[in-house]
Amino acid sequence: MAASAPKGGGGCPAAGSLGYCLAQLQKGTEPGLGKALLALRTQHIKEAGGIARFRSRGGLAPLLGVLASAPRPRRTLDLALSILGNCCTEGGSRSQVRELGGIPPLVTVLKSLAVESILNRTARALGNLAVDTENCQAIHEAGAVPPLIQILATSQDSECLQSVIRAVRYLADSPAHRLALAQQGAVRPIAERLTSSLDDAALVAAAVRALLELTKGCSRDCAEQLSMGGGVAPLVTLTSHDKRAVRESALVALANLCLQGMLRPAVGNAGGVEVLVTEIQRWRGSGAPGAALHALVRALCLLCREAVNRSRIRKAGGLELLLSLLRDRGHSSFHARVVVAFVAFLYDEEALEMLQARGLVPLLVGRLAARGQWGGQEQEEAEEQEDGRDATSFDLPAEGRRGEQATPGAESSSFQSLRSWLLSEGYIASPGDLSPQWSPDTTLSELDAQGCISPNQELQDESPGSCHATPGVKTQSRAESPDFLNCPLLDLALVEQPGSSAEINPAEGDGVPPEETLPVAALPVSKETGSLHSARSPFLATVGLSGAKEHEAAGAGQREEPLVTALPETSSAEAAEEAAGSAQIVPATDENEPGAGSPHTTVSLPSKGDPNQPSPGFVARSPNAEEACPAPKKLPLQNFPGSPEESRPPTFCWKRRTKFRVASEQATPPQASRPIGETPSPLLSLALPLSFSPHGGDRELHAPEAPALLLLSRFSQAEDPSRSLVTPTVLRGLLRYVTGSPAPSSRCLRLLHRLTCNPACLEAFVRSFGASLIRAWLVLGLSPEQAASAAAMEQEEEGPGNLEAGRHDPGRCKELGETLLMNLRVQAESPFGVGVLNHLLLSGSESDQVACALALPLICRKDSLCRKLLLDHSGLRLLLAALVRGPDPHFIFYASDSLSLLLGSPAPPTAAGVSSPALKRPRLDPPQPCPYHQLVDDGRADLHFQLDGGTTVPASRQVVSEASEVFHAMLSGGFAESCCATVTLHGLSPEPFLALTHFLHGCRGEPCPVLGVPFSLTLAEEILMAAEQYILPELQSLVDDAICRGFLRPGTIGEVYRLAERQNRPRLLQRCASYALQESAEPTRQAAVLAELLRSTGNPSGLAEELLRAVLESPWGSGSEGQLG
DSSP, X not given: OOTTGGGTTTHHHHHTSHHHHHHHHHHOOTTHHHHHHHHIIIIITTSTTHHHHHHHTTOHHHHHHHHHSSOXXXXXXXXXXXXXXXXXXXXXXXXXXXXXXXXXXHHHHHHHOOOHHHHHHHHHHHHHHTTSHHHHHHHHHTTOHHHHHHHHHHXXXXXXXXXXXXXXXXXXXXXXXXXXXXXXXXXXHHHHHHHHOTTOHHHHHHHHHHHHHHTTTOOHHHHHHHHHTTOHHHHHHHTTOSSHHHHHHHHHHHHHHTTSTTTHHHHHHTTHHHHHHHHHHHXXXXXXXXXXXXXXXXXXXXXXXXXXHHHHHHHTTHHHHHHHHHHOGGGGGGHHHHHHHHHTTTTOHHHHHXXXXXXXXXXXXXXXXXXXXXXXXXHHHHHGGGGOGGGSOSSSOOTTGGGXXXXXXXXXXXXXXXXXXXXXXXXXXXXXXXOTTOOSSHHHHHHHHTTSOOHHHHHHOOSOOSOOOOTTOOOOOGGGOTTGGGOSSOBOOOOOOOOOTTOOOGGGGSSOOGGGSOOGGGOOBOTTTOOBSOSXXXXXXXHHTSOHHHHHHHOHHHHHHHHHHTSOOOOHHHHHHHHTTOOOOOOOOOTTSTTOOOGGGOOOOOOTTOTTSOOOOOOOOOTTGGGSOOOOSOOOGGGSOOOTTSOOOOOOSSOOOSSOOOHHHHTSOOOOOOOTTXXXXXXXXXXXBGGGOGGGTOGGGGSTTHHHHHHHHHHHTSSOTHHHHSSHHHHHHHHHHHHHSSSOOHHHHHHHHHHHTXXXXXXXXXXXXXXHHHIIIIISOOOHHHHHHHHTTOSOOOOHHHHTTTOSOHHHHXXXXXXXXXXXXXXXXXHHHHHHHHHHHHHSOHHHHHHHHHHHHHHOOOHHHHHIIIIITOHHHHHHHHHHSSOOHHHHHHHHHHHHHHHOOOOTTSOTTOOOOOOOOOOOSOOOOXXXXXXXXXXXXXXXXXXXXXXXXXXXXXXXXXXXXHHHHHHHSSSGGGGOSEEEOOSOOHHHHHHHHHHHTTOOSTTSTTTTSOOOHHHHHXXXXXXXXXXXXXXXXXXXXXXXXXXXXXXXXXXXXXXXXXHTOHHHHHHHHHHHHHSOSOHHHHHHHHHHHHHHOSOHHHHHHHHHHHHHTSTTTGGGHHHHO
């Protein structure tokens, strides 16, 4: 009885065992199959390690067989799919299911059954399987995406939808899979479910998490579907959700959407700008790391690319936020992107004023100064290019994107522009609301049906205008935007396109009326092609405004050629020399600068016979200049290449045409494309004018510093840019970039030219010691650190070669510096400049007066004006007083250089103030012996002086009495010494008294072994004291000369000056001052001497007077000495 118990009453435990369940799975028949599945689901799978035991005993194969066999009851399929879904939560089971070929049966279930519970469990199993990369690929290959999308579109069960959305989220594990899902239409139904089910918290959470994955690296297909599904506004709303996971997922998904230009206007309209600004501020306040902020900051920077969002960013405080990020070194990975975002505000005057007032300029200049360190940030710069082409500004969509223009019925650029404007203004909710077949009324549709006209043609073609069109680029019409006529520039999209000789010049739209344009006589001419460097000539405007018929009949070249032939041209030899790639100085008005055309940057054309004409503006030649084909001497303007160094025909009307083309324009060869491997410019993404396009041939725009230079150039074109650009910090940063960069951008050089040519900046240049800085750094080749070291005597004496060791191109830098100083001289010597200098000296603060006096020798070459300002207005006295009062090393160097330039070149190699000995004629007679020794040797000494140490010095009473009034009174008067043969003297050492005795007996030069040999400064001082005691001024002068010959040099001049002060030797003081100002032609040596003198003096005011006297006694000051007196 006991043995039979298991078969009877003990049958239930046996029926529920794992072995029994596996056996029933192998049979696959009812009713045992249903019981086994129920036991597996409720008991074995839920136990700890139960899934692994079930897999290890081979349970997955029969389970998959149940799904793949003949149709099963609904309950059986539900149980089997539930068990499979639970097993797929374990990694080993997922791999085994794939190896057993279990994925295709699941896809078959999706396609063949419409029961929501079964679909729910099937989607759940597929989602669990998709956790592994291999399974995900297999699911895609099995064709599971279309049935999943179908379920999303038809199902009404929330749990089923959640499972399907979860499966889609796991299937979006790579860029390729995300693109495949978007192309198959998986994004739109999820967005629609999100929009329509905001009350279902679980479904909303699943949809938001799925959109977060699908929008990573948001593709154009994903953006289009999300827009058509209306998912932008719900995502913005969900950024304020109660649950943190939903809130953060929606926020990051919204940031991902900003990668697509077509969605950014909708994001801004939905309030995304304010959300991003608020969240970035909140995350920064909570101390979030930079990596967590990356997606949000990137999105905010991308939103700056559309005009409709820029105003929102400005009002929401986004500019202040981006500026604080740029100022924070802890977020340096954002800095390059932030600067590019600021470039989008290039023509937003209100934003630029705010950025300038908040200190953007020093930050940009700091990036330029650190240009040499950007080599370690290649990853940061390369990251800018990961946005993709679709991330470019949607204000003006790119031409021919994705080959659409090649297919019939494709969207034209005019239609894309119209749609972009309607979207940004909120007239349509998504790009899909407007199709290329749309027309404003039925008349156009009827005409289109008749083949007479199409909506695209209606949007593209306007009445003919006189503007030049660019071949290969469809220009925009007036109908594209109501504000188009008010646009400051003709914005064209930055896409790769063939070059054109008739490109649009941005300089014509800067708001300057035609009557304020530059005259032809002031237009610089390129040496290479003879083309004009400014397209603002009224003569060119006359040519450009000629009628279209006349233009087509005669051609632009025939009408413009006389203007070109009237300008100076370059010989073929000069053109060949330029083609060799050597650095040249050519006049230029920066036609590529935003809003170019400042009247202060005009440089008149010099005539060939005028050697005194100032050198023209400095522009860096491209290192690849030899690649350009040399142009003939006479070219029609329409055939000029559209490179940044050459001008473009002007366009003074705002209407542009698509039909109008000139045959010669079509034949113009395309511009050279960017070299292979060169990093694309981040400015590609902005809707900047065509002249700024990196595809327009301007290699400068590919440099990492191009965005910062564009902004600085824009700031420099203000009426008075001195407040922010002409400061010591900014000038040092710009010059550090110019001298330290291997290939500095010519835009920076043009910026410096513009500033030095602007009269409004003259006062700022004077106050900031700009002229001294330019001369020291560019002309002399000494950075501020080197200048301070020279003044502090912390370095060895440098030769001319060492001064230029830190510069990449010393000759070019020197030429630039001389040109900039010439610009400042032109401004200073004008009536306005003279008034500025007088105002600074007479009414300015003490620091302004000193700065003006320091700059005068550098920027004022008129002797009469310079003497009047420095002498009559006491500018020189103020400068010297400031020099001796708490000297700064930089100021010492600048003052030393300024004073040496004022006094003229020294006459090396002799020391200043010490006359060279006359050339001695050869003598045949033997040299004369020492007079004193001869007297002693002859026995004519009748007097002895007894010193304190017991030393006896013989002498002649008559000679001594005749040579000194003191000894005459002592030895010939009524004193006791007159009758003594030995006279005792107190307070004298033997050495100085022996020198004095030799002098009294007629010794003056080399024959004397005492006075004819060098002696120490200590002995010299003792001799001077003895000469003072016995009233021997001639001996004092002799000692002064000996000191100057032996000790007036760097290192000992300070001791000499202290000795002269102690002994009150005016002549020696004067010689030291003259030596410090005029001795050396080397700036570092002269600054070191002056600094040593300043440190040695015990009477600063006395030194200032000596320096002033040295200036007045120089050739420059001798003519005005009476005026000062």
